[in-house]
Amino acid sequence: xxxxxxxxxxxxxxxxxxxxxxxxxxxxxxxxxxxxxxxxxxxxxxxxxxxxxxxxxxxxxxxxxxxxxxxxxxxxxxxxxxxxxxxxxxxxxxxxxxxxxxxxxxxxxxxxxxxxxxxxxxxxxxxxxxxxxxxxxxxxxxxxxxxxxxxxxxxxxxxxxxxxxxxx
Amino acid sequence: xxxxxxxxxxxxxxxxxxxxxxxxxxxxxxxxxxxxxxxxxxxxxxxxxxxxxxxxxxxxxxxxxxxxxxxxxxxxxxxxxxxxxxxxxxxxxxxxxxxxxxxxxxxxxxxxxxxxxxxxxxxxxxxxxxxxxxxxxxxxxxxxxxxxxxxxxxxxxxxxxxxxxxxxxxxxxxxxxxxxxxxxxxxxxxxxxxxxxxxxxxxxxxxxxxxxxxxxxxxxxxxxxxxxxxxxxxxxxxxxxxxxxxxxxxxxxxxxxxxxxxxxxxxxx
Numbered sequence: 001x002x003x004x005x006x007x008x009x010x011x012x013x014x015x016x017x018x019x020x021x022x023x024x025x026x027x028x029x030x031x032x033x034x035x036x037x038x039x040x041x042x043x044x045x046x047x048x049x050x051x052x053x054x055x056x057x058x059x060x061x062x063x064x065x066x067x068x069x070x071x072x073x074x075x076x077x078x079x080x081x082x083x084x085x086x087x088x089x090x091x092x093x094x095x096x097x098x099x100x101x102x103x104x105x106x107x108x109x110x111x112x113x114x115x116x117x118x119x120x121x122x123x124x125x126x127x128x129x130x131x132x133x134x135x136x137x138x139x140x141x142x143x144x145x146x147x148x149x150x151x152x153x154x155x156x157x158x159x160x161x162x163x164x165x166x167x168x
Numbered sequence: 169x170x171x172x173x174x175x176x177x178x179x180x181x182x183x184x185x186x187x188x189x190x191x192x193x194x195x196x197x198x199x200x201x202x203x204x205x206x207x208x209x210x211x212x213x214x215x216x217x218x219x220x221x222x223x224x225x226x227x228x229x230x231x232x233x234x235x236x237x238x239x240x241x242x243x244x245x246x247x248x249x250x251x252x253x254x255x256x257x258x259x260x261x262x263x264x265x266x267x268x269x270x271x272x273x274x275x276x277x278x279x280x281x282x283x284x285x286x287x288x289x290x291x292x293x294x295x296x297x298x299x300x301x302x303x304x305x306x307x308x309x310x311x312x313x314x315x316x317x318x319x320x321x322x323x324x325x326x327x328x329x330x331x332x333x334x335x336x337x338x339x340x341x342x343x344x345x346x347x348x349x350x351x352x353x354x355x356x357x358x359x360x361x362x363x364x365x366x367x368x369x370x371x372x373x374x375x376x377x378x379x380x381x382x383x384x385x386x387x388x389x390x391x392x393x394x395x396x397x398x399x400x401x402x403x404x405x406x407x408x409x410x411x412x413x414x415x416x417x418x419x420x421x422x423x424x425x426x427x428x429x430x431x432x433x434x435x436x437x
Contacts, residue, residue, distance in 0.1 A: 012217065019214075020221045049180040056187040063194070064206050070198025075191030082184045 003050065007042075011058050014038040015065065031135040035062055035073060036110040037143045039081045040103055044093050045159055048085025055081030069117050076113045080106055093159035094151075096144050104140035111135045273388070275309075275425040276301065281325070288359045289418050290333040296426065297322045305386065307427040313392035313415025314338065314380060315424055326426075331361060331393075332418050339384035340393050343377040345370075351378070351393060351412060361394060363410040372399050372410055388427070 014034050022032050035058060043051025055077030062073040084102060091098050111132040119128065151158055194201075278296045283289035296302045298321045306318040308328045316336065319329035329336055331353060338351040340363060347370040349363035366372060376396045382389025394412040402409040 012214075015214065016217050016221060019218070020225065047180075049176070049183060052180065052184045052187055056191070059191070060194075061210065063198075064203065064210050068199065069195065070201065070203065071191040071194030074194065075188060078184060078187040078191060082180065085180075 003046070007050070007054055007057070010038055010042060010054065011061055014058060015061055018062070019065070030138055031111065031131065032142060033107045033110055033135055033139045035059070035077060036080065036107045037103060037139055039077045040084050040106045041143070041147070041158075043081040043084035044088045044091075044099075044102070046085070047088065048082045051081030051085030051088075052078045053081070055079070072114065072117055076110055080110060088159075094157045096148060099147055100140050100144045103143045104136050107139040108132060108136040273427045276428055278302070278308075278326075278424055278426055280421045280424055283419070283421070285330075285332065288332045288353075290330050290353075291319070292316070292328045292330060292421065292424070294318075294326045294328055294424065294426070297325045299323050301428055302326045302426050303428070306429065307387055307391070308424050309391060309427060310416040310421060310424050312417070313394065314387065315416045315418070315421065317386055318426065328424075330418055331414060331416075332359070337384075338387055338393065339381045340378050341381035342372055342396070343379050345372070345376070347372055348381055348383070349410065361412040361414055363396075363412055364407065366408045366410055368401065368406070368408055370408070372396055372408060374399055378412055 018034050022034055026032075039051065039055040039058060042054040046054075056074050059073030059075070059077035060071075063070045066072075084106065087102070091102070093099070115128050115132055119125075147158060276296065278294040278300075280292050281295055282293040284291045284293070292308075292315075294302065294308070302318060302321055304318050304321045308315040308317060308330075314331065316328045316330040316333070318326050320327040331338065331351065334353055334355070336351075336353055339348070340351045341348050342363075347366055349366040352362055352364050354360060354362050363372075363378060374396050378393045378396065380387040380389055380391045380393060392415045394414040396410055397413040398409075398411040400409045
């Protein structure tokens with residue numbers, strides 16, 4: 001029950017951030033992919049079951065926010081949550097480098113998937129490609145920085161080590 | 169697949185399969201489903217949060233604007249104080265240098281008794297003379313601008329030489345650019361006032377105001393003279409031919425004002 005409440009909170013906060021503060025940044029061409037960030041972190045922390053659940057419901061809520069392509073974000077984020085959750089078992093999740101790489105790949109894939117639905121032909125390919133790359137290049141370090149700050153503030157690791165999880 | 173996976177993983181795989189199936193189904197038929205209901209629920213849920221975030225955003229924007237406006241006011245107040253100080257300083261410096269400061273002249277009203285000269289009046293007989301404090305060299309103006317100067321003064325009358333006299337010469341400048349010239353009257357090819365001695369390199373535009381420059385010993389500075397009506401090259405090709413429309417209508421004057429003793433700059437202490 002506690003997990004469900006936390007999940008709902010994550011969904012609400014993520015969508016609020018996406019529709020307010022980050023939309024102003026997006027209008028300037030810098031898309032901070034908060035959906036990918038939230039699902040990745042949630043999946044790294046809670047595993048593939050909760051990761052895919054978080055991805056699906058967060059994606060579904062984001063899809064309802066958009067006008068078309070219901071299920072677009074839900075599918076991509078559910079798969080992403082599952083994959084990251086599975087990978088999280090074998091990764092050193094508290095490593096900043098790991099977080100950076102995982103966030104970069106997840107953002108890249110999510111943005112590429114979303115861009116595919118609005119792809120306007122070869123003419124806009126370069127612009128779209130640049131937008132995807134910028135988004136990944138901004139979200140990954142920003143996300144890693146946020147995680148570092150949270151860890152510093154809370155004083156303990158956000159993710160436990162993989163081998164400790166396996167033992168338990 | 170589910171046979172060799174542990175139960176927890178089987179459960180998560182099944183869950184993922186469900187999510188994927190639902191997502192694909194929504195992708196295929198989602199546009200046909202009524203979405204206004206869920207979107208309305210979402211809007212109802214998020215509206216209070218959006219309002220809070222919007223209020224915070226507006227408060228932040230107002231705070232930023234307030235800071236910028238305060239800064240702007242402070243800058244303008246400083247600039248205003250600086251300009252005020254510079255104005256006082258300018259007056260003091262002009263006074264120390266013996267330069268004439270801009271001031272209102274004492275105007276003595278007179279009546280124009282007669283006009284003489286053909287076809288354009290070149291002189292006027294005025295109703296005041298030496299007994300009334302009108303002396304030779306005093307400047308004559310109307311409410312529109314410069315008219316001429318007192319050429320002869322009698323006990324109860326005086327005679328003013330108007331700008332339209334062929335021997336009249338007034339040192340002038342174009343108000344906006346400071347281009348200097350001498351205003352003269354010429355009757356060729358037709359009667360007109362001309363700003364002479366303006367080099368071709370100086371830019372003068374039609375419609376610009378011309379005022380007395382103060383360089384003349386006869387006229388104080390900044391009295392309106394007229395407006396540039398036409399600009400062209402002089403027949404000699406050396407200077408400009410600038411025709412001036414006089415500010416004071418010479419042929420229609422009934423009343424004028426005399427500025428007694430308009431001391432030129434050089435005469436100031």
